[in-house]
Amino acid sequence: MVIASHILGKAAKPSSAPLKVQKKTAVTGPRKNITFKDGTAKEQVKQLVEALKADGHDFTVGIDLHTPIVEAERVVSAGKGIGSKKNMKLIEDLALAAGAAIGSSRPVAEQLGYLPIDRYVGMSGQKFSGNLYIACGISGAVQHLKGIKDAATIVAINKKAGAPIFKNADYGIVGDVNEILPLLSEALSVGGEKKPAPPMVKMKRKVVKEAPAAPIGRYVCMGCGYEYIPELGDEAGDVAPGTKFADLSQEWVCPECGEEKASFIPSGKE
Numbered sequence: 522m523v524i525a526s527h528i529l530g531k532a533a534k535p536s537s538a539p540l541k542v543q544k545k546t547a548v549t550g551p552r553k554n555i556t557f558k559d560g561t562a563k564e565q566v567k568q569l570v571e572a573l574k575a576d577g578h579d580f581t582v583g584i585d586l587h588t589p590i591v592e593a594e595r596v597v598s599a600g601k602g603i604g605s606k607k608n609m610k611l612i613e614d615l616a617l618a619a620g621a622a623i624g625s626s627r628p629v630a631e632q633l634g635y636l637p638i639d640r641y642v643g644m645s646g647q648k649f650s651g652n653l654y655i656a657c658g659i660s661g662a663v664q665h666l667k668g669i670k671d672a673a674t675i676v677a678i679n680k681k682a683g684a685p686i687f688k689n690a691d692y693g694i695v696g697d698v699n700e701i702l703p704l705l706s707e708a709l710s711v712g713g714e715k716k717p718a719p720p721m722v723k724m725k726r727k728v729v730k731e732a733p734a735a736p737i738g739r740y741v742c743m744g745c746g747y748e749y750i751p752e753l754g755d756e757a758g759d760v761a762p763g764t765k766f767a768d769l770s771q772e773w774v775c776p777e778c779g780e781e782k783a784s785f786i787p788s789g790k791e
């Protein structure tokens with residue numbers, strides 16, 4: 522017996538079927554995701570350093586460049602974006618200025634041989650759980666991120682704004698390592714040797730609070746007035762109709778003006 526399925530058509534899905542909403546969470550957990558965009562590269566670097574100091578990082582003290590990654594309070598890490606081997610001097614200078622040890626992604630140690638194998642960070646490498654990780658020219662592959670998920674603060678410097686490392690970082694600057702690293706070294710320098718750092722006190726990660734949940738309410742963007750209507754979802758952002766505002770991922774942004782989820786407030790309408 523032959524049944525022509527195109528004549529019968531597909532059975533309609535029951536309208537009561539629960540909608541599956543995929544939550545995208547960063548591999549490194551909730552992070553601040555602040556990218557400094559205003560002003561020149563120098564001004565962006567200044568804002569970054571001010572934010573780090575405000576969080577309690579003390580750049581008058583430092584550790585040895587070769588401190589084992591698992592014991593280090595801070596690590597400046599090179600990815601393939603560092604380019605040629607001579608550019609590792611930029612990483613070394615920044616590590617000295619930040620009072621940090623040196624690390625890398627796996628290919629920088631394994632393929633390029635810029636650093637010994639015991640200095641690469643990640644799932645199959647060393648785990649960093651100190652206070653400050655500065656990723657320079659690292660894309661943010663899952664395998665790398667798994668090695669830094671317990672870092673108190675993650676900073677990303679990458680020339681591509683869409684690199685996954687930014688969604689997994691607290692602070693970021695979109696820029697070329699050749700330009701940003703010397704500026705950052707200069708801004709962190711104390712004009713001489715750092716005092717030896719006291720035993721590390723693990724800093725608490727600032728918890729990024731989720732937006733308050735609302736049963737089925739609408740939310741309005743404070744940036745442009747766009748109203749998120751759960752019944753409609755957001756086609757451009759790949760959000761299915763019926764998705765509650767509270768269930769939108771933290772990466773979701775206003776489809777009209779690009780403001781982040783945290784910039785939305787309840788509109789008072791159901």
Ligand SMILES: Cc1cc2nc3c(=O)[nH]c(=O)nc-3n(C[C@H](O)[C@H](O)[C@H](O)COP(=O)(O)OP(=O)(O)OC[C@H]3O[C@@H](n4cnc5c(N)ncnc54)[C@H](O)[C@@H]3O)c2cc1C
Pocket residue numbers: 599600601602603604625626627628629641642643644645646647657658659660661662663664665668678679680681684696697698699
């Ligand atoms: C089983 C397995 C285990 C693995 N374990 C690990 C692990 O433990 N650790 C690990 O690191 N990897 C691991 N990897 C490899 C991992 O998948 C990635 O390939 C690797 O992390 C990528 O390294 P990267 O970010 O340095 O290089 P890429 O992914 O090539 O990224 C380079 C980045 O540099 C940026 N860039 C380029 N030029 C510049 C510039 N001038 N200025 C600023 N940015 C620039 C680019 O935009 C890009 O984002 C593993 C892979 C497998 C399969």
